[in-house]
């Protein structure tokens with residue numbers, strides 16, 4: 096039995112002085128395994144060619160179709176309409192700069208965050224020899240790094256984060272998990288002190304208030320909660336080195352989940 | 360680096376923000392332990408006013424009440440200063456957060472708002488409560504009962520009890536989350552335990568209040 100979906104979309108074109116933010120309703124006939132991405136394309140094809148929204152891969156890979164779906168940030172291409180009620184309300188992701196309607200600019204935000212956390216491999220090598228064989232890595236470790244590398248920078252975790260919404264300089268879960276990815280990687284020769292410099296502050300790990308909306312919305316199921324906990328604990332303990340007894344810090348550092356295989 | 364530090368060519372290295380976070384966590388943990396201990400001590404009146412009086416006598420004889428009381432007051436104040444760093448004091452912040460909670464319909468997000476709201480109420484009520492009790496030593500079951508039966512304090516405690524317990528319960532859960540003790544795997548388990556603990560303490564508190572309401576004021580003592 097197919098439903099007639101009532102899709103209510105946020106409309107606003109910041110470049111048009113006449114345009115005022117408002118909601119517009121569209122009606123679309125649902126069919127089997129329809130995704131929101133398909134529904135939006137139908138609207139654009141058949142109802143309103145001016146509707147702006149982003150997509151590219153339609154397979155949850157490029158991260159461009161993030162939007163607020165009935166209050167929760169998610170990927171349009173990753174969301175099947177059968178999992179939603181008949182009435183669907185769509186908003187652009189908050190926090191990011193609005194391009195128009197459902198389209199936002201996540202790129203500038205993530206580039207800025209990437210610069211602030213220095214999201215590249217740091218080492219002291221004098222030069223890079225492209226003819227040399229790559230250093231080997233245990234498969235298990237490579238998998239662990241890949242697990243965090245799967246982030247598609249869709250921005251859902253940032254838009255879902257109350258802290259990021261209140262405080263524009265908060266780096267958010269994706270950035271902190273990204274640092275965790277470098278922390279795991281033996282090719283990145285930064286030490287705890289260096290990581291502390293980039294995220295050991297209220298814009299980084301200590302700004303997070305543990306609301307866990309990031310964890311609950313991430314469409315790629317990146318283990319954000321655990322990484323936030325690991326990084327915060329590591330950096331908090333680093334900040335009290337020399338104050339608390341060494342043995343106690345060692346003990347706390349190795350309680351629960353940990354990146355055991357990283358040299359520190 | 361941001362626009363206010365951009366002129367500092369080499370930003371100073373400091374561990375302050377990490378240390379403040381640790382201090383906030385420690386102040387929170389100490390207050391949790393205090394609140395639970397406090398609840399268990401006061402609820403001894405359920406067993407009998409004599410038990411509560413004996414405990415109170417012990418705490419005063421050893422000056423733990425006279426010294427510890429103000430110390431707890433100080434601890435609450437320090438905790439307030441530390442936690443206030445995270446509170447949405449700016450109108451733009453609180454508006455953004457409230458709008459966000461309404462949009463998300465996400466329990467953990469709402470819980471933080473609850474923690475901020477309860478915090479402000481506790482800030483006022485905890486100090487009134489401490490003032491009243493500590494300026495009227497010794498603590499006895501009959502005096503407490505009199506306050507509740509005739510002093511009009513029952514509504515006061517009926518508000519403070521659930522508010523303090525929720526603030527502490529949510530705080531307990533979030534300390535676990537923040538420091539990676541509560542992980543994605545055991546989050547639901549901890550959440551259930553936390554609700555049970557919170558409910559349990561509120562029930563003990565209510566029973567204690569009922570006991571005070573019906574404690575005879577003019578016999579025994």
Ligand code: HEM
Pocket residue numbers: 304383384386387388390391393394435436438439442443445446471474475478479481482483485526527529530531533534
């Ligand atoms: C004096 C008034 C108080 C104020 C203004 C206050 C404020 C706050 C705020 C805003 C938070 C959240 C901080 C964050 O999200 O990072 C918090 C956390 C907490 N509060 Fe309070 N609080 C007060 C009193 C108390 C009392 C009396 C207790 C216990 C008896 C308590 C126990 C806790 C705990 C355990 C946490 C979690 C700590 C953390 O997340 O690091 N608070 N408080």
Ligand code: SF4
Pocket residue numbers: 245246247248249250251252253268269272312313314315316317319
């Ligand atoms: S962590 Fe998840 S929600 Fe956040 S940007 Fe990456 S994929 Fe998107």
Ligand code: SF4
Pocket residue numbers: 255256257258259267268302303304305306307308309310323
């Ligand atoms: S856990 Fe931290 S990063 Fe995630 S939504 Fe909450 S405050 Fe934001």
Ligand code: FES
Pocket residue numbers: 149150151152153154155156157158159160161170171172173
């Ligand atoms: S279109 Fe690429 S993630 Fe949705």
